[in-house]
Each structure stands twice: as C-alpha cells, then as structure tokens.
Amino acid sequence: MSKSLAALAILVSTGLASPAFASTTNEIQVTALVSPHGLNLATTEGQKRLKQRVASASRRICVTNTRDLGLRLKEQQCYQNALNSADVQVAALVEKAVRAKT
Numbered sequence: 001m002s003k004s005l006a007a008l009a010i011l012v013s014t015g016l017a018s019p020a021f022a023s024t025t026n027e028i029q030v031t032a033l034v035s036p037h038g039l040n041l042a043t044t045e046g047q048k049r050l051k052q053r054v055a056s057a058s059r060r061i062c063v064t065n066t067r068d069l070g071l072r073l074k075e076q077q078c079y080q081n082a083l084n085s086a087d088v089q090v091a092a093l094v095e096k097a098v099r100a101k102t
Contacts, residue, residue, distance in 0.1 A: 008033070008034050008036070008054075008086060008089035008090065008093065009031050009032070009033055009034075009089070030061045032057040032058070032060065032061050032082075033057075034050070034053045034054050034057045034086070035053070036050050036053075036093055040097070041093055041094045041096075041097035041098075042094075042097045042098050042100070042101040046097075047090075047094055050090060050093070050094075051090065054082075054083065054086045054090060055083065057082075058079050058082035058083055058086070059079065061078065061079075061082055062075050062078035062079040062082060063075050063079065
C-alpha cells in the first residue's frame with residue numbers, strides 16, 4: 001500500500017448552534033480528518049475498517065446525546081451528511097489502492 005495516501009477530510013455543516021452561541025441560528029462547519037494509515041484498501045477488510053473510522057469520526061462530529069428531539073433530528077442529519085461527504089473520498093482512495101495492487 002502506498003504511503004502517499006492522504007487522510008480524507010469530512011466537512012459538514014452540523015446545523016447545530018455552538019453552545020457558546022446557542023441563541024444564534026448560525027451553523028458550524030466542522031472538519032474531521034480520517035487516516036487510512038495501516039489499512040490495505042485493496043481488501044474488503046481494509047475498506048470496512050476505513051468506513052468504521054469514518055463512521056466513528058462522524059459520530060464525534062455530530063452526536064451530542066441530547067434529549068432534545070429537534071436537536072437529535074439535526075444530529076442524525078449531520079451524521080448522514082458526514083457519511084455522504086466521505087463516500088466519494090473513500091471510493092477514490094479504494095480505487096487508487098486497487099489500481100496500485102494490479
């Protein structure tokens with residue numbers, strides 16, 4: 001596996017107001033870096049582990065474990081947006097790894 005693989009960035013608008021500015025309606029954009037380091041993305045197992053890393057980073061970005069139903073819906077939307085934003089990047093990394101293997 002090439003060591004030149006860069007970390008993928010998950011960029012999402014959380015749709016959640018910052019606790020410091022809870023009275024505002026401004027959304028916060030958050031980026032999480034997810035590294036494929038140590039994974040063989042040419043294998044199903046490596047791809048699965050990268051997706052797990054992406055899901056974990058997405059949860060860290062979006063989930064606050066609030067009891068407020070409105071915020072929980074926004075958290076769910078944020079989580080799904082984060083996963084969607086990473087899909088294209090993950091696919092590109094996998095494609096590059098598979099091509100390098102052949």
